[in-house]
Structures are given as structure tokens and as C-alpha cells.
Amino acid sequence: MSSELFRQGGPHNVRRTGSETYEFSISVPKDQDGRTARECPGGGCSPGFFKIKCGTGVKNQTEAFCPYCRASGKPSDFTTKEQVRYARQIVEAQAHEGVERMMKEALGLDSQGRRQLVGGLLNVSIEMKPSSKPHVWRPWETILKRDLVCPRCELDQSVYGLAVWCADCGGDIFSTHILGELNVIRAMLADVPRRRELLGERAAAKDVENALEDLVSVFEAVLKIDLQRFMRLHGVADSEIESKMRRIGSRMQSVSNAQAIVPDHCNGNQLFTDANVLQKLDAVFQKRHPITHNLGVIDRKYLERVRSGEAEGREVRVDQGEVEQAAEAVFLVLEDLHLRLFPDSVRAAVSSPANATP
Ligand SMILES: [Zn+2]
Ligand SMILES: [Zn+2]
Structure with a gap:
């Protein structure tokens, strides 16, 4: 067949590289x-x-x-499924055109896709109606x-x-990744005044509570990752690590528990040397319990307990500044521990979230 399935050149720089092979250069869309x-x-x-x-x-x-x-692998091994789909759709759309062109030529159809087969008394013609071209979706x-x-x-x-x-x-740039996580929380907190103006006190308070909840999650997740990696590096079997982590459960959501758990699993390495910093952080973390247990709805019984002194006047409100300071302390503690456990790791370029702009 004289005609080719793909026209060479064009926006994708199509090249015929063999009797049945073509090469396309498809650039991947950027965000x-x-x-x-x-x-x-x-x-x-x-x-x-x-x-x-x-x-x-x-x-x-x-x-x-x-x-x-x-x-690890060649950079091309990291192509996403979406990018593969995108490239395949471009090729399919062009193949669709090529097949149509080849069919027309093979059947001897005119430019309208028709051909008169028999003349005279009986008029027979064939017609080819191209189906619609597949749509190419961007990733x-x-x-x-x-x-x-x-x-x-x-x-x-x-x-x-x-x-x-x-x-x-x-x-190992875990410190920088932790900072990235904390910056998401800081961005959320920075938006609180605007949300207060827009949605009122209740929504703003809820945002601060959510930020505290997220901060505790980052603290716990980072410690879990560090503990598991440290144990693996020091020859603890995977099955043993798994059962140790199961026993720890969610206890590292509490700073004082983490203080006891970390040295036990990391050859005596302390969570952090400054007990003052940990104590303050522990107090802020504890504020989330009454908040989350009440699911943000003010529980009448809870209020009564506060009023009757049963809750021992415990300050349950948490403000924006407190959570911001806690985020700074969390970074200080986590980066310090990580650098001690893994001396090859790289310190974050900005050593305090207070100086980082998201
Ligand atoms: Zn991976
Ligand atoms: Zn790098």
C-alpha cells in the first residue's frame, strides 16, 4: 500500500523508523x-x-x-498513567485519520467518500461515513x-x-518535607482572620481546631516513619517492627507518651533534650481531646462540668497563635530527632517554619 498510516512530521514530529514502526514526540503537558x-x-x-x-x-x-x-529507575520509568493515556489517545486519533485515508484509497472513493460501482439501469454506490474522531483528554x-x-x-x-x-x-530531605507539611497548616492558620470575617467566629474556631488536629497527625506520622526506618536500619525484622508498631498504636499522638516510646525503639535516643519545649507542646496537644470528643458541637454536659469546676477550669479553647507556636516547636523537635537518627539527612533550608513563607 502506497499510503502511510501516519503522516510524517506535524506537531508531534512523526518519523517512520521501520516498515511498521513510527516514532512520535509527544510533549507532556505542564501544570x-x-x-x-x-x-x-x-x-x-x-x-x-x-x-x-x-x-x-x-x-x-x-x-x-x-x-x-x-x-529508583530511568527518568522515563516515572511517566504517569495519565501521560501514557494522553500519548496513546494522540496516536489513536492520528491512526483513526490514517486508517480512513487508506480505506478511501483502497476502495477508490472520491473526496466525498463515495464511489459509483455500477452504471446504467442499476445504480449502486458505496459510501464510507467516518466515525467521530476520539477525543484527547488532557491529564x-x-x-x-x-x-x-x-x-x-x-x-x-x-x-x-x-x-x-x-x-x-x-x-534524605525529610526535614524539608516535614516543613512542607507544616506550611500547609500554617497557610490554613494564616487564613483564619479572613474566614472569621467571612464566616464568623464559629467557623474560625473550627479552622484552628482542625489545624491543631492536623499538627498532631504530622507529629505522629513523622515519628512512626522515623521509628520504623531506624529499627529496619538496625536489623530489626519486618515482622517484629510490625508488631511493635501495632503495640504503639496511636499513643504517639501524645507528646509525653512519645517521650517514653522513642528511646525504647531508637537505641536510647531521646525525643528532644529540652523538656520545657515538650511540656508546652504536650499541653497544647491535650487541648484537642475535649474538642474532638465533642465533634466541635458544644456539649451542654461538658459546659456544666466546666462551670461546676468539674473540668478543673481546664482551658479548652485553643487560639491561632498557640497552634502557630506549636507548629514551630513540632518542627524543631522532629528535625532535631531526624538529624540525630539519620546523620546523612539534609537539614531543611529554612530551619524554622516561622521564617518560611508557603
Ligand atoms: Zn514510590
Ligand atoms: Zn535533591
């Missing part, structure tokens, strides 16, 4: 910030999805890393991202959950 999506090649990695800004980070890169599980991606720059190789990257590694140099 509005100029970042390109990437996906961990290891199955079961969660969230497994991140973004990088091409041109930043390691030059002439031959090996890339997953920021969550540190799976979609989730919006909840944390942007950060690797302090070691300067790769500009975004992640969608708590990550440990840099996607380009594979360095």
Missing part, C-alpha cells in the same frame, strides 16, 4: 506552575504521585527516585500539593503526602 507530573514505578507505593520542574535539580540525570519509597491531577525545593540539588518538586526523599538526587 500552570510549569511542573510535570511523575509517578512511582513501584506498585503499591502511596501516594506514589509527585511533580518536578524540568531544568531544576540534577543535570543530565540518568537515575530518578520516588520521594515516598525511594524506588488531570489532584490539587492538594506541597511545593518544595531540595536543599541539596535544588530540584523544584511537589508531593501529595508526607515524603522522605528528593526525586532527583535521592537524598
Whole structure:
């Protein structure tokens, strides 16, 4: 057949590379910030999805890393399923056109896709009605991202959950990732005055409570990741780590419990040396119990207990400034512990969340 399935050249620079092979160059769409999506090649990695800004980070890169599980591979191994789908749809749309063109030629149809087969008394014609071309959807991606720059190789990257590694140099930049998580909370707190104006006192108070809840979650999640990695690094079997973590459960949501648990699992390493900082943090963390147990609805019995002194005048309201200060303390404690447990890890470029602008 003289005709080709794909026209060479065009926006995708199509080249025929063999009797039945073609090469397409399809550039992957970037988001509005100029970042390109990437996906961990290891199955079961969660969230497994991140973004990088091409041109930043390691030059002439031959090996890339997953920021969550540190799976490594060629940079092209990190193509997302969405990008593969997008490329496939572009090729399919062009193949659709090519097949149509070849059919018309083979059947000898005119430009309207018709051919008169028999003349005279009987008029028979064939007609080909092209079906509609498949639509090419652009990749979609989730919006909840944390942007950060690797302090070691300067790769500009975004992640969608708590990550440990840099996607380009594979360095342990857990501190920077923790800072990214805390900056999400700080951004939420910074928006409280506007929300108060817009939605009232109740909504603003709820925002502060949610921020505290998130802060406790980050504290617990980071400690869990550090403990498990430390134990694995020091030869503790996976099954034993699993049963130890099960026994810990959610107890590290409390600072005082974490103070006892950390040295037990990390060869005697203390959570933090300054007991004052931990004590203050513990007090703020404890405020979330009455708040969350009442699901944010003011419980009449609870109020009565406060009034009758039964709740021992315990301050249950938590304000924006308190949670902001607690976020700073959380970063101080977590970065310090991480650097002591893993001496190869890289300190965050901004050492205090107070100086970081999200
Ligand atoms: Zn991964
Ligand atoms: Zn890096």
C-alpha cells in the first residue's frame, strides 16, 4: 500500500523508523506552575504521585527516585498513567485519520467518500461515513500539593503526602518535607482572620481546631516513619517492627507518651533534650481531646462540668497563635530527632517554619 498510516512530521514530529514502526514526540503537558507530573514505578507505593520542574535539580540525570519509597529507575520509568493515556489517545486519533485515508484509497472513493460501482439501469454506490474522531483528554491531577525545593540539588518538586526523599538526587530531605507539611497548616492558620470575617467566629474556631488536629497527625506520622526506618536500619525484622508498631498504636499522638516510646525503639535516643519545649507542646496537644470528643458541637454536659469546676477550669479553647507556636516547636523537635537518627539527612533550608513563607 502506497499510503502511510501516519503522516510524517506535524506537531508531534512523526518519523517512520521501520516498515511498521513510527516514532512520535509527544510533549507532556505542564501544570500552570510549569511542573510535570511523575509517578512511582513501584506498585503499591502511596501516594506514589509527585511533580518536578524540568531544568531544576540534577543535570543530565540518568537515575530518578520516588520521594515516598525511594524506588529508583530511568527518568522515563516515572511517566504517569495519565501521560501514557494522553500519548496513546494522540496516536489513536492520528491512526483513526490514517486508517480512513487508506480505506478511501483502497476502495477508490472520491473526496466525498463515495464511489459509483455500477452504471446504467442499476445504480449502486458505496459510501464510507467516518466515525467521530476520539477525543484527547488532557491529564488531570489532584490539587492538594506541597511545593518544595531540595536543599541539596535544588530540584523544584511537589508531593501529595508526607515524603522522605528528593526525586532527583535521592537524598534524605525529610526535614524539608516535614516543613512542607507544616506550611500547609500554617497557610490554613494564616487564613483564619479572613474566614472569621467571612464566616464568623464559629467557623474560625473550627479552622484552628482542625489545624491543631492536623499538627498532631504530622507529629505522629513523622515519628512512626522515623521509628520504623531506624529499627529496619538496625536489623530489626519486618515482622517484629510490625508488631511493635501495632503495640504503639496511636499513643504517639501524645507528646509525653512519645517521650517514653522513642528511646525504647531508637537505641536510647531521646525525643528532644529540652523538656520545657515538650511540656508546652504536650499541653497544647491535650487541648484537642475535649474538642474532638465533642465533634466541635458544644456539649451542654461538658459546659456544666466546666462551670461546676468539674473540668478543673481546664482551658479548652485553643487560639491561632498557640497552634502557630506549636507548629514551630513540632518542627524543631522532629528535625532535631531526624538529624540525630539519620546523620546523612539534609537539614531543611529554612530551619524554622516561622521564617518560611508557603
Ligand atoms: Zn514510590
Ligand atoms: Zn535533591
